[in-house]
Amino acid sequence: MSKILIRGAKVLGGEPQDVLIDGETIAEVGAGLSAEGAEVVEAGGKVLLPGLVDLHTHLREPGREDSETVLTGTRAAASGGYTAVFAMANTFPVADTAGVVEQVWRLGREHGYCDVQPIGAVTVGLEGRKLAELGAMHESAAGVTVFSDDGKCVDDAVIMRRALEYVKAFGGVVAQHAQEPRLTEGAQMNEGVVSAELGLGGWPAVAEESVIARDVLLADHVGSRVHICHLSTAGSVEIVRWAKARGIQVTAEVTPHHLLLTDELVRTYNPVYKVNPPLRTERDVLTLREALADGTIDIVATDHAPHPHEDKDCEWAAAAMGMVGLETALSVVQETMVDTGLLDWAGVADRMSFKPAQIGQATGHGRPVSAGEPANLTLVDTAYRGRVDPAGFASRSRNTPYEGRELPGRVTHTWLRGKATLVDGKLT
Amino acid sequence: MQRHLISAADLTRDDAVLILDTAEEMARVADRPIKKLPTLRGRTIVNLFFEDSTRTRISFEAAEKRLSADVINFTAKGSSVSKGESLKDTAQTLEAMGVDAVVIRHGASGAPYRLANSGWIDAAVINAGDGTHQHPTQALLDAFTVRRRLLGRDAGLGQDLSGKRITIVGDVLHSRVARSNVDLLHTLGAEVTLVAPPTLVPVGVDTWPCTVSYDLDSALPKSDAVMMLRVQRERMNAAFFPTEREYSRRYGLDGDRMARLPEHAIVMHPGPMVRGMEITAEVADSDRCTAVEQVANGVSIRMAVLYLLLGGNEPAQTRTEEK
Amino acid sequence: MDKHDTPARPQASDARPVLEGPDIARVLTRIAHEIVERAKGADDVVLLGIPTRGVFLAQRLAAKLEQITDRTIPVGSLDITMYRDDLRMHPPRALARTDIPGDGIDGRLVVLVDDVLFSGRTIRAALDALNDIGRPRAVQLAVLVDRGHRELPIRADYVGKNLPTSLRETVKVQLAEEDGRDTVLLGAKAGQ
Numbered sequence: 001m002s003k004i005l006i007r008g009a010k011v012l013g014g015e016p017q018d019v020l021i022d023g024e025t026i027a028e029v030g031a032g033l034s035a036e037g038a039e040v041v042e043a044g045g046k047v048l049l050p051g052l053v054d055l056h057t058h059l060r061e062p063g064r065e066d067s068e069t070v071l072t073g074t075r076a077a078a079s080g081g082y083t084a085v086f087a088m089a090n091t092f093p094v095a096d097t098a099g100v101v102e103q104v105w106r107l108g109r110e111h112g113y114c115d116v117q118p119i120g121a122v123t124v125g126l127e128g129r130k131l132a133e134l135g136a137m138h139e140s141a142a143g144v145t146v147f148s149d150d151g152k153c154v155d156d157a158v159i160m161r162r163a164l165e166y167v168k169a170f171g172g173v174v175a176q177h178a179q180e181p182r183l184t185e186g187a188q189m190n191e192g193v194v195s196a197e198l199g200l201g202g203w204p205a206v207a208e209e210s211v212i213a214r215d216v217l218l219a220d221h222v223g224s225r226v227h228i229c230h231l232s233t234a235g236s237v238e239i240v241r242w243a244k245a246r247g248i249q250v251t252a253e254v255t256p257h258h259l260l261l262t263d264e265l266v267r268t269y270n271p272v273y274k275v276n277p278p279l280r281t282e283r284d285v286l287t288l289r290e291a292l293a294d295g296t297i298d299i300v301a302t303d304h305a306p307h308p309h310e311d312k313d314c315e316w317a318a319a320a321m322g323m324v325g326l327e328t329a330l331s332v333v334q335e336t337m338v339d340t341g342l343l344d345w346a347g348v349a350d351r352m353s354f355k356p357a358q359i360g361q362a363t364g365h366g367r368p369v370s371a372g373e374p375a376n377l378t379l380v381d382t383a384y385r386g387r388v389d390p391a392g393f394a395s396r397s398r399n400t401p402y403e404g405r406e407l408p409g410r411v412t413h414t415w416l417r418g419k420a421t422l423v424d425g426k427l428t
Numbered sequence: 429m430q431r432h433l434i435s436a437a438d439l440t441r442d443d444a445v446l447i448l449d450t451a452e453e454m455a456r457v458a459d460r461p462i463k464k465l466p467t468l469r470g471r472t473i474v475n476l477f478f479e480d481s482t483r484t485r486i487s488f489e490a491a492e493k494r495l496s497a498d499v500i501n502f503t504a505k506g507s508s509v510s511k512g513e514s515l516k517d518t519a520q521t522l523e524a525m526g527v528d529a530v531v532i533r534h535g536a537s538g539a540p541y542r543l544a545n546s547g548w549i550d551a552a553v554i555n556a557g558d559g560t561h562q563h564p565t566q567a568l569l570d571a572f573t574v575r576r577r578l579l580g581r582d583a584g585l586g587q588d589l590s591g592k593r594i595t596i597v598g599d600v601l602h603s604r605v606a607r608s609n610v611d612l613l614h615t616l617g618a619e620v621t622l623v624a625p626p627t628l629v630p631v632g633v634d635t636w637p638c639t640v641s642y643d644l645d646s647a648l649p650k651s652d653a654v655m656m657l658r659v660q661r662e663r664m665n666a667a668f669f670p671t672e673r674e675y676s677r678r679y680g681l682d683g684d685r686m687a688r689l690p691e692h693a694i695v696m697h698p699g700p701m702v703r704g705m706e707i708t709a710e711v712a713d714s715d716r717c718t719a720v721e722q723v724a725n726g727v728s729i730r731m732a733v734l735y736l737l738l739g740g741n742e743p744a745q746t747r748t749e750e751k
Numbered sequence: 752m753d754k755h756d757t758p759a760r761p762q763a764s765d766a767r768p769v770l771e772g773p774d775i776a777r778v779l780t781r782i783a784h785e786i787v788e789r790a791k792g793a794d795d796v797v798l799l800g801i802p803t804r805g806v807f808l809a810q811r812l813a814a815k816l817e818q819i820t821d822r823t824i825p826v827g828s829l830d831i832t833m834y835r836d837d838l839r840m841h842p843p844r845a846l847a848r849t850d851i852p853g854d855g856i857d858g859r860l861v862v863l864v865d866d867v868l869f870s871g872r873t874i875r876a877a878l879d880a881l882n883d884i885g886r887p888r889a890v891q892l893a894v895l896v897d898r899g900h901r902e903l904p905i906r907a908d909y910v911g912k913n914l915p916t917s918l919r920e921t922v923k924v925q926l927a928e929e930d931g932r933d934t935v936l937l938g939a940k941a942g943q
Contacts, residue, residue, distance in 0.1 A: 192632045197636075268541075314515060315538060450845065464883065740840075740844075
């Protein structure tokens with residue numbers, strides 16, 4: 001592999017510098033580096049970030065290849081500036097055995113667009129009754145460290161306690177989809193003013209908050225680490241803040257859409273806004289932004305959830321929940337966090353690369369942009385503004401809530417271990 | 429008026445008064461030997477019912493036929509939660525047959541809105557009840573009944589319901605009738621009070637243009653009309669209230685409670701009534717109960733809506749819309 | 752609706768009266784006598800005015816007939832809106848009252864009353880409407896002004912004034928009950 005010189009890039013948003021990639025690693029970072037023997041990429045003031053890491057992606061393979069595959073999903077990831085994604089376990093069959101997680105992991109390696117780190121199911125078949133073979137998945141080639149029944153909540157307190165305890169043996173973490181199932185039977189959207197008017201079944205904030213409260217107390221009790229998926233309410237922020245202050249090992253993620261969109265959009269009954277957990281209120285959105293800025297919420301994770309057109313082109317109640325997010329995540333974070341002054345680019349690198357890699361123990365990802373580190377990098381044109389056009393998505397699905405919306409920022413280049421996966425906005 | 433009738437909240441005061449006044453004239457047609465008008469000759473209307481509702485469908489059908497429209501009935505029986513794709517496909521199939529309007533009843537809140545706004549079809553959409561969202565023609569026929577009874581057939585013409593106190597009692601949470609009525613009655617200037625056990629009032633009700641009470645007895649003497657909503661016995665199994673007996677005792681309307689109403693006040697029920705649950709037979713069969721009248725008024729209201737939406741080259745205009 | 756509260760719109764300056772209050776009273780009296788004469792005593796006459804102004808004319812005619820015959824003359828109104836042949840050319844109009852006298856119209860001599868007879872389409876619609884209400888012995892038509900330009904084979908039995916007009920002209924009848932004064936104005940169409 002040859003040398004690449006990225007010239008004049010604002011590393012983590014700082015002063016323009018040159019970054020020289022040699023093979024799979026960063027050789028040198030500094031001013032006025034020699035371009036000799038290197039392919040030159042003129043960054044022209046674009047921001048250079050460590051390759052983004054998504055702790056929460058649905059790649060749908062195996063089982064729902066009509067909506068996404070490992071190939072299309074990792075191409076979408078590269079397009080969005082990601083070099084590693086954690087693939088959720090709710091596939092068909094469920095990723096609850098070493099066999100399934102290895103298959104997904106291998107596909108990611110073979111395609112070479114983005115590392116795929118499978119997440120293992122906590123319970124067999126996501127059914128919440130019997131622990132899956134967590135140890136076997138950890139010991140497999142995939143080396144699973146994150147376990148989640150995402151899509152479903154591990155609602156049985158005993159199973160959750162056991163899972164939290166069990167993964168301590170190999171330093172794993174349980175990522176909880178916090179949703180009290182009885183409180184959300186028939187739930188269609190956030191419970192509040194809008195649901196009352198629209199006559200759609202309510203998904204109350206308390207159904208999330210009560211589970212988070214229970215799980216941080218359980219984690220405290222058994223001395224384990226717990227990760228909260230897609231935290232969506234102001235009340236959840238308060239609980240996590242309280243838990244962290246007590247020294248409980250809890251981390252939390254927020255999705256880009258919960259940083260931007262509110263349940264007012266549901267008034268259109270357009271299922272493109274149907275997602276789980278649901279879009280909340282303006283107050284929740286603003287609280288989530290502050291919590292991400294102050295570190296109460298550790299990371300941004302996309303919850304990229306592709307669905308075929310027909311699963312969204314219908315009435316609200318019949319539609320599938322979820323939004324694609326890999327290709328718009330960074331733009332939404334720039335819009336909601338950077339352009340609002342809440343977070344600088346170093347902060348973005350922390351919330352979208354360093355921390356998620358750390359929580360998921362993604363070796364070689366989320367490393368500083370400095371000499372000797374793996375060349376997993378993302379170059380972002382932060383001055384760009386444009387309308388989201390799903391027709392240009394690399395993802396197999398188009399269920400984005402941002403169609404036609406003007407957003408800032410565009411990823412122009414992505415390098416995975418020195419190999420360009422995205423050049424001038426085009427996948428290689 | 430807007431092209432579709434999806435929600436009672438879409439109607440202005442003038443729209444609503446025009447519909448009520450038009451319905452008053454339509455009602456007179458029912459007294460004639462030939463109960464038919466040629467107004468919608470050549471228009472095709474489909475009644476697209478994904479949910480069983482014989483009374484609403486018959487009411488619309490009678491209205492459509494009295495206006496000489498060609499009527500197609502489509503009942504997707506048995507498909508409790510019909511797949512989204514079939515709603516779209518069914519609608520497009522009907523559109524291909526040259527349908528001018530779709531009257532839709534659907535179990536999913538928002539299905540009519542979706543049908544009207546998704547670009548699937550061009551026909552006008554009239555909501556005949558969607559999930560727990562809206563049932564605008566029911567609210568219109570209720571307002572019509574109130575105006576007739578409290579103001580009089582002729583004296584009511586051109587009038588709204590300013591200052592009338594309407595109490596709506598029962599399962600507000602699951603009721604599209606309650607939502608539509610709160611919107612419309614408020615638009616018409618009435619003061620609306622909802623009375624229900626707290627479990628059957630939606631979270632977020634505090635932003636609605638009405639007051640909420642948990643005490644029926646204190647609301648009754650201040651009511652010009654009391655509207656009893658149907659309460660399904662199954663709700664008991666989901667812990668919305670302990671027993672049928674306790675519900676009836678606290679929120680049912682019996683003869684003693686009816687006696688607390690002002691002398692002029694009426695008792696309304698959208699039907700079908702659950703006698704012994706929210707209303708006793710004594711009340712249901714009394715002269716003050718307008719349930720049967722409401723059914724008759726339903727045909728007049730639906731004729732008015734159909735005429736005003738489909739009778740011309742575009743929907744009727746009210747004064748505020750005229751240029 | 753409050754349209755009776757609205758003052759009559761000012762007419763274009765070149766609108767000139769062709770009938771004034773006393774003329775209108777006189778022609779209605781004449782028409783009343785003609786009806787009695789042709790209907791041989793008018794004992795089975797029912798007057799149906801076509802809203803809006805035809806109704807007031809019918810009521811005035813009824814009063815005159817009652818003076819002449821000393822009998823109560825049934826009078827009502829017949830709204831033809833939903834029978835119009837131009838429904839698809841406009842937004843739907845607000846409906847006016849149809850009020851058929853208690854004994855109905857079966858076997859009676861119905862005299863339709865309108866202010867201006869022009870294309871004849873209104874009367875065509877009225878005949879259709881009547882058909883749905885009952886079966887009169889005969890139907891006759893009384894109008895205050897016949898301005899010509901018929902588009903259908905329809906003629907009036909009783910005419911207050913034949914007024915030859917051009918299609919560029921307008922004929923506007925104002926009656927005290929609706930407009931505050933009695934007059935018939937001949938004017939030019941706006942913009943001509």
